[in-house]
Amino acid sequence: ETGVTQSPTHLIKTRGQQVTLRCSSQSGHNTVSWYQQALGQGPQFIFQYYREEENGRGNFPPRFSGLQFPNYSSELNVNALELDDSALYLCASSLGQLNTEAFFGQGTRLTVV
């Protein structure tokens, strides 16, 4: 059984650019949630994908978008990057949209300069 894997591990982008982060969910898990973790803070929920559709969204603007593929892997896209988007982006997978047990990947560290 494979765990949650994210790529890339680190990324540096310039303000105004666009970025795509990727996540492969744990084997058998059909739900993927994305979180943003600013330095020294707890993770903040961005959105969740279930059966290839966005299934809940936190307080993030529309320039944060995502996709889920038939194999349950997922992408997080952020357009028009701002300096405050610098954070650790975490993907969590679970079995079912309301399942409580979420397993996190190691995250992607995004730095916007």
Added chain:
Amino acid sequence: QQQVKQSPQSLIVQKGGISIINCAYENTAFDYFPWYQQFPGKGPALLIAIRPDVSEKKEGRFTISFNKSAKQFSLHIMDSQPGDSATYFCAAKSGSARQLTFGSGTQLTVLP
């Protein structure tokens, strides 16, 4: 209503001591309370979780105490070890919610 308040922000404990981290919540719809452990450069890992129908849950050296009336829960790490040095997050979730709501984290340092 969605906040989870965590304290202390940082904690230093001697090896063999007891580490205690506290969390408080407002939303009475929360019905699942996990604790996550996060090492630098890693994602959070589920440590232990409790539901409000029990007041305490123990797994090895880790114990969650839950006080429903006070809307508080805490993590106790017995016989703390240097390898326990990490950031600990409490979280909460209601049955109808998609997301976990996290506390702000506690950086634990266990001195050898």
